[in-house]
Amino acid sequence: MALTRRTPAARMPALLRRLCGLLAAALLSIPLALCAATVEGVGIRPITFPDPVNQGHTPGFVFYPASTPTRGTTAFGPYDVDATPDAAAAPGTWPLVVISHGHGGSDLGHHDLASYLARHGFVVATFEQPGDNFHDQSGSATSKVLVGRAIQVRAVIDTVLADARWKALIDPARIGVAGFSAGGYTSLLVVGAKPRFDLFIGYCHRHPDDDETCGPAKKLGARAVAVLADIQHDLTRWGDTADPRVKAAFAMAPLSLVFDKAGAGAIDRPVDLWYGQHDHVLLPSENALHLKPLVRTLAQVHEVPKADHWVFLAPCSARLAKDAGEICKDPPGVDRAKVHQRINVNAVAFFRKALGAH
Numbered sequence: 001m002a003l004t005r006r007t008p009a010a011r012m013p014a015l016l017r018r019l020c021g022l023l024a025a026a027l028l029s030i031p032l033a034l035c036a037a038t039v040e041g042v043g044i045r046p047i048t049f050p051d052p053v054n055q056g057h058t059p060g061f062v063f064y065p066a067s068t069p070t071r072g073t074t075a076f077g078p079y080d081v082d083a084t085p086d087a088a089a090a091p092g093t094w095p096l097v098v099i100s101h102g103h104g105g106s107d108l109g110h111h112d113l114a115s116y117l118a119r120h121g122f123v124v125a126t127f128e129q130p131g132d133n134f135h136d137q138s139g140s141a142t143s144k145v146l147v148g149r150a151i152q153v154r155a156v157i158d159t160v161l162a163d164a165r166w167k168a169l170i171d172p173a174r175i176g177v178a179g180f181s182a183g184g185y186t187s188l189l190v191v192g193a194k195p196r197f198d199l200f201i202g203y204c205h206r207h208p209d210d211d212e213t214c215g216p217a218k219k220l221g222a223r224a225v226a227v228l229a230d231i232q233h234d235l236t237r238w239g240d241t242a243d244p245r246v247k248a249a250f251a252m253a254p255l256s257l258v259f260d261k262a263g264a265g266a267i268d269r270p271v272d273l274w275y276g277q278h279d280h281v282l283l284p285s286e287n288a289l290h291l292k293p294l295v296r297t298l299a300q301v302h303e304v305p306k307a308d309h310w311v312f313l314a315p316c317s318a319r320l321a322k323d324a325g326e327i328c329k330d331p332p333g334v335d336r337a338k339v340h341q342r343i344n345v346n347a348v349a350f351f352r353k354a355l356g357a358h
Contacts, residue, residue, distance in 0.1 A: 041066035042118040043087030044074070049159050051130045053148035053238055054139075060107045060127030062160065063118040064169060065090040070119075078320035079108045082115040092121070095174035095355045097250075098156050099126045100149065102181030105313075106134050110180065112314040116344035122351065123170050125156050132182065141216035143234035145182075146197065150189035150241035153177060157245060174355040176248040178347065180312045181282060184254025188291075189241040191249040191269040195258040197228040203257045203286060212281055213257075248272075248299075248354030250347050252312040253282055256291035264294035272299045272350040274343065276307030278331060299350060302342075306333045315340060 043066035048057050066087035073080040097117055101109045107126040114124040129149050131139020139145040157175060160166040179187035189195070201224065204214035217224040235241065249267075252274045256264075273295075275288035282288075284303075292301055304311055308331055315336045316328035330336050 038119055039065040039067075039090050039121065041068050041070040041087055041090075042083040042115045043089060044081060044083035044085055044115075045165075047125070047159070047163075049127050049152070049156050051152060052155050053144050053151055054130050056130065058128045058130045058152070060125060060156065061114075062166060063111075063114040063124040063126070064166075065092065065094060065118055065121055065123075067091070076108055076111075078317055078323060079106075079111055079314070080317045081108065081111045083111075083118070089169055092169070093171045094121055094123045094169055095176065095351065096123045096125065096157070096160065096170045096172075097176045097178055097351060098153055098246075099124060100153060100177065100179035100183030100186040101126070101129060101133070102179075102183050103132055103140065104134050104137055105129070105132075105180070105183065109313050110178070112340055113178065113344055113347060117348060117351070120348045122348075123160070123166065125160055127152070127156050129183070129186075143231040143237065146195070146231055147234050147237065147241060149182065149186040150243075151238040153186060153190050153246075154239075154243045157243065172245065174247065175245050176250065176351045176355055177246050178250035178252070179254065180252040181309065182255055184251035185256065185258075187249040187251050188254055188256070188259070188264075188267065188271070190243050190246050191271065192242045192267040193259055194235070194241075194263040194266050196260055196263055197231050197258055198225070199258045199260065200228060201225065207283070207286070210283075242266075248351060250274075250350055252343070253279055253288065253309055254291070255282055256287040257282075259291060259294065261294050264291055265296060267295050267297055270297050270299045270350075270354045271295055272302075272346070274302045274304065274312065276304045276309055276311050278306060279309045281309035299354070300346075302346065304334070304339055306331050307339065308334075311336055311339055312343070 043064045045062050047060050047062050049060055051058050067090040068087055070084050073082050099110050107128045114126055117124050132145045161172055177187040177190050204217050220227055248270045250272045275284050310327045311330055321328040
């Protein structure tokens, strides 16, 4: 299974890794991630984060480089996670990446990306987005989610940088964010994007059959314009949605239809953008491809051929495939495990370059 395989860099003999490091600058065909030093193991520890938007708390996990090898996966509910609970941390100071899940998602929905980053020298924080996770979607289509998501990312960063256990492992000058779907939207807010929520109205006129995106507006009817205006007014309610500590964003199939030229042009840090060619949930023409020409700091754009929206979630365990079949299925010709090998390698390379990781 993909989650238990050693990374390509981990399989390379030590001498080859050293030669790769010496030659990488001259031989551009050698992927940066393959030349990067890796650790033998990944640790994972649960953590609780404060939620400044709802005045509560939300659960999450910290993945980190471990000093002892990880031998197999650990079951966390329906997820088989390539990490060892409470493993001793490897010595060093590492970059931090915060991962924001999509609408109705989970703090372990991208566990393979988190483990891969940790094995390649990153501390990774994941968390449940309050009011917009798999067991609580009470905040959907409200400012507490559409605005609050980014504020909660800031709270996650505040928490790990203040925690005695984690702050010694993290370089506060090297912080990135990654996100999928609504989490991709969140990651864009954190690096400076400014949404215009009234753009939902035009989109829903163009796509009246899109109940996934336009269902809330349909229920509001004539009140939708006023409600969206109220959400717009709340854009600064909890402070700036942009966090200057975050230096780069890795956005997978992000909700982007709410960004116009000015709003996307406000992004002033590197963005790596991914989308599925046949995404039926967030249409590429209205989202990722709409965003592409508007971001001045776009690093790369990656299309996953034939893929639908859910391809960016971690490859499913047998239990999860049984319980949540829709999000575990991919169109014919799409191998999710292979897609994630590509995503994970690219994420390491992107964040190493953008954050100056070593």
